[in-house]
Structures are given as C-alpha cells and as structure tokens.
Amino acid sequence: MLKHFSLAARLLIIVAASATSISAQEKPTENPLPIGLVNLDKVAQQYKPFQMKVVALQEEGKELQSSVTLRQSELQAVANDLQKTMQGSAEFQKLQNQFAKLQRELQIFVQEGQQKFRDKELKLSLSLHREIDQVLKPYCKAKGLRLVVRTNNSSLDENQTQQQILQTLSRGVLYEDGLDITDDVLKLMVEKGEKDKP
Secondary structure: OHHHHHHHHHHHHHHHHHHHHHHHHHOOOOOOOOEEEEEHHHHHHHOHHHHHHHHHHHHHHHHHHHHHHHHHHHHHHHHHHHHHOOOOOHHHHHHHHHHHHHHHHHHHHHHHHHHHHHHHHHHHHHHHHHHHHHHHHHHHHHHOOOEEEEEOOOOOOOOOOHHHHHHHHOOOOOOOOOOEOHHHHHHHHHHHHHHHOO
C-alpha cells in the first residue's frame, strides 16, 4: 500500500509541476527582462549634432573628389599631348616622364585622401558611440537595465538593396516588444547636448 501511495504521490507531484510550468508558459512574466534595445541607425539619422558632422564630412568628400577630378584632367591633358607627339623625340620622353609622375602622384593622393576620409568616418562613428555611452550608463542604472543590445533598421520588404536584405537576414533581434529604448536615448543625448552648450 505504501508503494502505491508513493507512486501516486509522485504522479500527483509530476502532474502538479507540469500544470505549473504550463501555466507559467502561458502567463507573461510580471517583471520585464532587464534588457533594452537601441537602434543605432535611428540615432545616427535623427541626432542633429551627428547629422551636422556627417554633412560636413560629406562636403570634405566632395572637395576631395573635386581635387581628384582636377588632377585627372591634368593627367588626361598630358596624355593627349603625348599622343600628338612623335615617339622617340625629346618632347615625347619629357611628356612620358611627366605623365608617369602625375599618375603616381594621383594614385598617392587618392589613396591618402581615401584613408584620411575613412579615418574621419571612423572617428565620427566612435564619437557617436561615446555620446550614446555617456547617457546610456546612467539611464540603465536608473531603469535597472543590465543588458542593452544594438539593433539596426530592418525590413522584410523585398524591394531593398542586396546589402539591406543581407543586413536584415543577419539581424540579431528577430522580435521585440517594449524593449526599444532608442527614443529615450535620443532624448537624453539632446538634453545633454543642450546642457553642455556654453
């Protein structure tokens, strides 16, 4: 009889535990997870001080492109003169040396210009991340958040570029509801920027 009782008791405990776990799965948790999401694309697109720096950097890029175009036209002018000059003549040799020199200088100018531009882009992105960090740490402490995950704009729309589709397919967060703190972070960044103004 005692064996039947312990077997019956075990079955009751298993059934009760199963019912508890089923009801726990059906019922949403009362305490939200200490996790937040920040959409960095949205911050970069909507944070005005960052956008102003991006515009200034784009202007530098246009200036660089103008300088490259000017140097290319100088190189093309020498190439045109070279084609008109008789091969083997002293003038031909002089133009050929000038063309080679201008071509090397152009390559170096383009490489150095692109590297400086990439460096400025990286520093600009890094400065945005620093600004986000400055407001994020106190915000997380105040809200009890222990983890913040970076997200990006993503859409399941087929009419996107290949790069956008690949970015969407490789996103880390597939679904979220109520964890996005991007707007709060943007608001705090604007407030901090206004406080820091002289």
